[in-house]
Amino acid sequence: MGNKGVRNLFVFGSFLCFVVLVILTVNTFSQLDSRAPKITEEVDLGKQLWHKYDCIGCHTIFGNGSYFAPDMTKITEKVPKSYLKKFLVNPRKVNPSAAMPVLGITDDEADKLIAFLEWTSKVDTNGWPPKPVLGSKASGGGTGNVAYEKNNCSSCHIIDGVGGTSGPDITHVALRHPDPQWHRKHLDNPASITPDSAMPPYAQLSDDEKNQLIDFLLTLK
Amino acid sequence: MKYKSHKIAMNFFTFAVLLFLVQVIIGLVAAVQFIKPDFFFFAFNISRTLHINALVVWLLCGLMGATYYVVPEESGRELWSIPLAQFQFWATVVTVLVVVVGYIIMGLFPQANITVFGTLLLNEGREYIEAPRWADIMIAVSAILFLINNAMTMFKSKKITGIMGTLLGGMLFLTLMYLPGMFYTSSMVKDQYWWWWVVHLWVEGAWEVIAGALLAFMLMKLTNAPRQMLEKWMYIEVALVLFTGMLGIGHHYYWIGTPNYWLWVGGIFSSLEPIPLLVMVWDALRVTKDTRSTTNKLGLFLATAHAIFNFLGAGLWGVIHTLPSVNKWTHGTQITTAHGHLAFYGAYVLLIIAMVYITVPEMRGVKEYRMSRGYRSFWWQTVSMIMIVFIITGAGMVQTYMERLLGLDYVTVKNNFNTWFWIWRAVFGVTYIIGVCMFVYDFFKIGKEPVTATLSESKA
Structure with missing residues (x-):
């Protein structure tokens, strides 16, 4: 094939590929709305705030972004919304070692951001992020304590290096708080003991479950 | 001039x-x-x-x-x-x-x-x-x-000429593909869909077309290869770039809320994306070997290095995690960062540096210039970048294993398990900057210093 032939192949072939891309785009857009919840005004305002505070400059969403801070796609499924709100407004107050700076987000803005993040958590992402295949022990805390794992305490707390960083490390919590009554009160209403606590109350747990959890926490020395 | x-x-x-x-x-x-x-x-x-x-x-x-x-x-x-x-x-x-x-x-x-x-x-x-x-x-x-x-x-x-037409075609495509990033949409899924048109169709489309045209130009300047042949291979390369890259965009549409047929489209086409980059390497090596005729050894060396690292960074480091079955675990981890660093270094940083060393001596009206600093700068940058890429790939593998497979918390993995990767990356960041400083200094000195044969030059 001569140069002219190869050039034409390049020009028309590329154009054809572009046409296919456009056709797939039209088809994709015809399906997108059915793969995600309806976008309310609050969700839209939340998305605008996501851009305003350049959240993508540190976080990822749908796995795209900056890899400096956790992915936000399913964050509302991982941590309680009450915690998220307090954290957004003043991350350093909730967790003094948090890398996130205080951006000046108001309560109202935090609500909108959470509405937006709740929307992204419900988008059909073809199964991403995948469930950890090797992680039933580690992601549940690996403690062997049923109540601790059932209530997903490890999504916020660390024991021996395993767990989340949203709440304090509790590897030695029994040394700081040896009194079972302290733990009972704390579980029922964390803010009654630590006024700025972002931890949600666990008063709804049964007495058995609470006792099991407290017994376990008192072993952490 | x-x-x-x-x-x-x-x-x-x-x-x-x-x-x-x-x-x-x-x-x-x-x-x-x-x-x-x-x-x-x-x-x-x-x-x-x-x-x-x-x-x-x-x-x-x-x-x-x-x-x-x-x-x-x-x-x-x-x-x-x-x-x-x-x-x-x-x-x-x-x-x-x-x-x-x-x-x-x-x-x-x-x-x-x-x-x-x-x-x-x-x-x-x-x-x-x-x-x-x-x-x-x-x-x-x-x-x-x-x-x-x-x-x-x-x-x-x-x-x-073919080179000029392709270059401007690439620039036109680049300009047009900036437009999908210039409007607001309230759906984050649609937002990311159009955003990838800009980002992907730039770096894996328009920019690679421009790179193909500039590679042909550089080889023409530095060798005796006939224009006819260089332009023919340039067309083949840029055609393959767009045939694979245009629908290769699908690898960005696996997990953002788009239909699952993109897993097939993206998987197939993006797996083919390294092929044109490999053809560029073959083209550069063959032409350089057969028809070398220049005294600008550094220019030719950099043009060839660009082709090789374009393939390694954009091609190889991309294809290792492009299949949906792998990408499901690695998406959004430091492995993407590693790919990004080596791809940009090979495909575009070395391209511009090569163009500088090929064109600036001519613009300053000199036939020969002192090349030793240019070589040193290349090696400082390249070795540092390779180390940075290996280090971040390591961090990405640890992250994929601990966060994605074991289910540990993101911040826990980042702060407790990957710290040494971050420290070593910063160390090689310093050595990379040393290489860039050499290049920047050399840029202002090309053709202005007496040409002296140095050890590194005679070896090269």
């Missing part, structure tokens, strides 16, 4: 080279922030934005400088309008500087990013294309003026 128009090329190269230095210094700041987030006077998001925006802008300026060199050279005449090109250059510089000031203001006062006329004033908050809408418009105007000037030069000359 053979053409007065080449002054414009020099202006663009100078601005590009200075921004390159800014890019790597701020990159080191970002690397240190991984270890100590509060170490600098603004947060990580601003340093990362500056690091990446400086990269995109300096590469664009480098590509524009290269085009302003190639078009007069290929058409055998001055640019259609030198004053217009001068205006375009200064308008670009002023816009970029104002945008940078805006980012820094936002870093100091996050609330300053207010909405004006329905768009954000300082930062659009969209990765890679953070520049606010007013700056988008200025950048688009700059690109259009650039296109008009070069296209008119081409038409006036009545001699449209």
Whole structure:
């Protein structure tokens, strides 16, 4: 094939590929709305705030972004919304070692951001992020304590290096708080003991479950 | 200077080279922030934005400088309008500087990013294309003026070579593909869909087409290979780039809320994307071996290195995690960062550096120049970049295993298990900057120092 032939192949072939891309785009857009919840005004305002505070400059969403801070796609499924709100407004107050700076987000803005993040958590992402295949022990805390794992305490707390960083490390919590009554009160209403606590109350747990959890926490020395 | 128009090329190269230095210094700041987030006077998001925006802008300026060199050279005449090109250059510089000031203001006062006329004033908050809408418009105007000037030069000359046509075609495609990033949509899924049109169709489409054209130009300047043959292979390469890359965009549509047929489309086409890059390597090595005729050994060395690292970074480091079955676990981890670093280094940083060493001596009117510093700079940069890429790949593997497979918390893995990766990355960031400093210094010295044979030159 001569140069002219190869050039034409390049020009028309590329154009054809572009046409296919456009056709797939039209088809994709015809399906997108059915793969995600309806976008309310609050969700839209939340998305605008996501851009305003350049959240993508540190976080990822749908796995795209900056890899400096956790992915936000399913964050509302991982941590309680009450915690998220307090954290957004003043991350350093909730967790003094948090890398996130205080951006000046108001309560109202935090609500909108959470509405937006709740929307992204419900988008059909073809199964991403995948469930950890090797992680039933580690992601549940690996403690062997049923109540601790059932209530997903490890999504916020660390024991021996395993767990989340949203709440304090509790590897030695029994040394700081040896009194079972302290733990009972704390579980029922964390803010009654630590006024700025972002931890949600666990008063709804049964007495058995609470006792099991407290017994376990008192072993952490 | 053979053409007065080449002054414009020099202006663009100078601005590009200075921004390159800014890019790597701020990159080191970002690397240190991984270890100590509060170490600098603004947060990580601003340093990362500056690091990446400086990269995109300096590469664009480098590509524009290269085009302003190639078009007069290929058409055998001055640019259609030198004053217009001068205006375009200064308008670009002023816009970029104002945008940078805006980012820094936002870093100091996050609330300053207010909405004006329905768009954000300082930062659009969209990765890679953070520049606010007013700056988008200025950048688009700059690109259009650039296109008009070069296209008119081409038409006036009545001699449209394959290289020139492909170069301008790539630039036109690049300008058009900036437009899908210039509107707001309330759905994050649709937002990311269009955003990938800009990002993917730039770096894995338009920019690779431009790289293909410039590779052919460099080989033509440095070897005796006939134009006919070089242009034929250039067409084959850029055709394969777009045949695979256009639908290869599907690998960005696996997990963002788009239908699952993209797993097939993206998986198949993006697996083929390394092929044109491999053809470029073969082309460069074959032509260099068969028809070498230049005294500019460094230029030829860099052009070939660009082809090789383009394949390794954009091709190999991309294809290892492009299949959906792998990408499901690695998506959004540091493995993507590793791929990004090596791909940009090989495909575009080395391309512009090669173009500088091939064109600047000619623009300064010298046949030979001192090459030793250029070689040293290359090795400092390349070894450092390889180390950085291995280190971040390691961090990504640990992250994939601990976070994705075991289910540990993101911050736990980042702070407790990957710390040493961040420290070593910063160390090699310093050595990379040393290499860039050598290059920047050399840029201003090319052709101005006496030519002396050095050990590294005679070895090379």
